[in-house]
Amino acid sequence: MPDPREDQIFQSWFSPAYPVGAFSYSHGLEQVISEGSVVDSAGLMDWIADILRHGAGRTDGILLYAAAMPGADAQALSDLAAALAPSRERHLETMAQGEAFARTTSDVWGTDATPRVYPVAVGIAVAALGLSPARAVRLYLHAFSANLVSAAVRYMPLGQTDGQKCLAALLPVIEEVAAEAAKSTPDEIGNATMAADIAAMHHETLPTRIFRT
Known part of the structure; x- marks a missing residue:
């Protein structure tokens, strides 16, 4: 039986207030805005939809569900996830957030505190806790998208309202990707975002940075 606290747990985990430091990562977005x-x-x-x-x-999504x-x-x-990281910063992003999530969630909910990549830790x-994997993937992807929108609002000429319009427009994409993750296996993982990966590599040498990645 699902935990009756599921909504509250997910709201806590994927809130900007949960101490994983998500606000300090832009996933290479700072680089592509700068250039x-x-x-x-x-x-x-x-860019976020891709x-x-x-x-x-x-x-x-696939790793979390698996x-x-x-x-x-x-x-x-x-x-596997760590080996797939295409750059030092991407590795830092997923490992640091995963370690922080595992540590905090262990202290609060008594779960495994072993440091692992972020989606696997989730x-x-x-x-x-016997929670819904499908809901977890959907909300994880929403939080990921919201964090990137927030980074853009802070770094480029983009108002809060336009940022929320962008996030609303991404909701069907989030649902689509979450549904696919539930039907996929780790053997089906693939990446076709080479420009974003290269941007993450270039970000390491960006002269002025406000984000860690």
């Missing part, structure tokens, strides 16, 4: 590849809300929405459908969004399944080899999934906690 002029993303200049308005339409470009931002397209990340969701073809990059880290899809990959993280880690939440009975008998999942969490360490093998975490090792999946382990979902399984431990």
Whole structure:
């Protein structure tokens, strides 16, 4: 039976207030804004939609869902995810957030505190508390998208209202990617966001930065 506190638990985990430091990561978005590849809300929405459908969004969704399944080899999934990180900053982003999530969630809910990549750490906690993997993936992807929109609002000429319009327009994409993750396996993970990966590499040498990635 699902935990009656499921809504409250997910609201806590995916809130900006949950201490994983998500606000300090832009997933390479700071680089593409700096170089002029993303200049308005339409470009931002397209960029995030591509990340969701073809990059880290899809990959993280599959990993989270797989880690939440009975008998999942969490360490093998975490090792796979770490090996797939295309740059130092991407590795930092998923490992640092995963470690912070595992530590905090262990202290609060008594789950496994082993440091692992972020989506796998979430999946382990979902399984431990008997929560819905499908809902977890959907809300995880929404939080990921919202964090990128928030980064753009802070870094480019984009108002709060336009940022929320962008996030609202991404809701069907989030639902699409979450549904696909529930039907996919780690063997089906693939990445087709090379420009975003290269941007993450270039960000390491960006002269002035406000985000860690």
